[in-house]
């Protein structure tokens with residue numbers, strides 16, 4: 080009985096919130112809920128006028144998954160090579176990935192985006208990929224870095240193009256974040272090349288295989 084009353088109260092609060100925040104009731108249930116939507120979030124008071132919510136959801140979800148995966152890759156590399164001469168180089172890149180993930184976590188909350196259900200899978204595969212390539216040696220780890228960072232920066236460029244074509248002003252915050260991250264991923268890519276990534280055993284095969292994996296990870300993380 081008490082549970083039913085509590086559930087009713089929660090339902091009432093949510094309905095009240097939707098009326099206040101989303102205009103429900105005054106313009107019909109889906110009045111503001113077309114593809115381009117007006118959102119004013121109850122918890123933050125933030126307003127996102129006319130954003131393309133499905134597109135923004137997809138962008139934030141996949142970027143969060145990517146940064147999460149990158150953190151796990153560098154964790155795997157550090158587990159193997161942390162005490163070698165390239166330890167500080169990998170540490171520097173990992174520190175930047177930690178900042179990227181922190182920012183994506185914040186964006187997920189403010190834009191109310193759920194993470195991909197594949198995070199536990201990326202947790203393991205990211206670490207195995209980082210540690211596995213690091214076991215090939217310093218050059219193997221750097222080849223992995225080049226392959227992954229090239230894929231991610233290409234992916235960020237696609238997102239920048241999508242948001243710019245829609246409305247650069249509307250997506251100013253997101254664009255700033257993605258451009259900064261894109262530049263830092265390119266820096267990681269160049270660090271990999273400077274540390275002899277191309278001299279890794281079977282560099283082309285390794286790079287292609289990793290990039291096919293990245294494409295699959297991006298495809299899946301955008302959708303589920």
Ligand SMILES: [Fe+2]
Nearest residue numbers: 146149176179
């Ligand atoms: Fe990153």
Ligand SMILES: [Fe+2]
Nearest residue numbers: 228263264267
């Ligand atoms: Fe990176």
